[in-house]
Amino acid sequence: MLFPTQARTEWVISHPSASHLCIDYRDYHTLQRWSWCDALFMAPPVYAKMYTITNELKYLEFMDREFRMTYNLLYDQDEHLFYRDCQYFDMREKNGEKVFWGRGNGLVMGGLVRILEELPNYSHYRIFYEDLFKEMSEKISILQDDDGYWHASLLDSNSYPNPETSGTGLYVYALAWGINAGLLDKEQYMPMVWKGWSALENAVSPEGKLAWVQPIGGNPQMTNKETTDVYGVGAFLLAGSEVSRLLKN
Secondary structure, three states: OOHHHHHHHHHHHHOOOOOOOOOOOOOHHHHOOOOOOOHHHHOHHHHHHHHHHHOOHHHHHHHHHHHHHHHHHHEEOOOOEEOOOHHHOOOEOOOOOEOOEHHHHHHHHHHHHHHHHHOOOOOOOHHHHHHHHHHHHHHHHOOOOOOOOOOOEOOOOOOOOOOOHHHHHHHHHHHHHHHHOOOOOHHHHHHHHHHHHHHHHHOEOOOOOEOOOOOOOOOOOOOOOOOOOHHHHHHHHHHHHHHHHHHHO
16 A cells, blocks of 8 residues: 555655746646645655655655745745745735735645654754744734634735635644644643634534535635535544544643
């Protein structure tokens, strides 16, 4: 079962893409790199896991090099959030704020959780990812609304007033994991986790459908009670798994 993943990751490491990191859908080479923020949930944890399985440092070396290149390009050092990709650098929301996609940053935080789960405490790689996780957690914590949700656009909830549950699920997952892992202060972050989990529960219909999931896309979009998708349910289940651990601790 492991062989196809190992074969592919080794091929990628041995044949690194020479493309730049500014995404251009007309040039498929730019899709060979982690040139959009949600890729940080998809790819780096695989290489971290391969290191855990094989104990071969080449997987961590590749992961760290590529992650940091994406970080250097897409992470806003003032806002402590990731742009979805380079196309959004000069875009602004109606209120004049920068465009930071809710689910995209949720996927980054979920990816950081999965990386940190694989990195040993003694690894010199760990400090960067812990610090980034804590920095983003502090920013995300102040962007939660009074009902417990995060919105499709993190800095302009007025333009996207409806809840967005796929991003909310990922933030609850990450913050709850951070408390469970001892990286986040329980007293400070527990209220956000409980409020967020309560919001997610309220978004489930009597029939069991999770509502307010933003459709597939790469930028903030409106949601409604009828929009749902499997990745939203996945984020809900990740959140539930960590909240369950909190209850047992």
